[in-house]
């Protein structure tokens with residue numbers, strides 16, 4: 001693959017949990033490393049999306065930390081990799097407004113995330129929650145992005161982006177590149193993951209879902225009530241071992257990768273594959289025929305705590321200055337590209 005633009009944004013608010021790290025940040029890092037030689041990789045922090053809910057005053061600190069997480073996860077920076085803050089590229093907000101005048105109330109109200117977050121259109125909801133996918137469309141269309149690695153919950157927003165872009169092009173002339181269809185997005189993520197460790201670990205084609213340790217039918221979430229349900233990236237590694245040892249399993253007495261019947265065990269196998277960077281098939285065959293859940297837990301506990309210990313050490317070694325330098329370069333690049341596209345849009349609409 002050559003000459004494509006791969007773009008994604010990962011929202012930050014508080015500390016990241018392992019599920020989000022292994023399911024989103026790490027795969028994106030590996031994907032970026034794989035494609036950054038011949039393609040553009042845009043990774044941005046959608047801080048304007050974050051403020052649809054209250055921020056805790058730590059936004060800047062958290063965002064710097066998130067970039068350190070990418071670097072500690074192994075993201076290789078070269079001239080094709082750009083990291084930037086959405087709010088430092090004003091063209092995003094400007095294009096969002098323009099696209100607001102292209103998108104319809106009907107299609108935007110149909111977004112599942114909006115319905116959920118607004119409790120089916122409660123009028124006390126802030127307008128940002130409604131407008132969220134339009135800003136997301138601007139994030140994507142400003143850069144002629146082709147592939148947008150996101151979780152399945154965001155696919156509906158990608159479809160909306162395509163529809164808005166197509167409508168604009170029909171009305172004002174070819175201006176936007178349409179991002180790949182969601183089916184092709186899913187295929188891309190699958191092939192990008194391919195033989196890599198995280199590829200075949202997925203129970204969904206488009207993303208890895210690490211499960212709640214106590215309720216493995218649900219995905220791991222930082223809002224889970226029990227501390228034992230989730231692993232935070234800054235957790236004390238010894239504490240993490242304990243959490244894994246107390247993970248919920250089942251009483252079937254065999255170790256198999258079967259999320260339907262054995263979600264707890266499958267979750268542990270998946271975590272093991274990811275943190276040891278081993279193909280899931282290898283992990284599955286290593287444990288096939290074993291019956292002692294305790295042995296598996298001990299191994300996973302040790303793998304995860306070793307991983308976190310090394311990861312936290314790497315994070316601590318990265319300075320804030322290094323991050324700000326990367327952001328400065330990324331924001332310079334992003335402003336150039338985005339302003340050029342914005343100008344083309346304004347010209348097409350006769351605003352200029």
Ligand code: TRP
Nearest residue numbers: 008009011046049136139148150
């Ligand atoms: N909506 C995405 C999420 O919550 C984050 C995001 C914002 C994004 N803008 C984007 C992702 C543009 C990809 C492209 O996960």
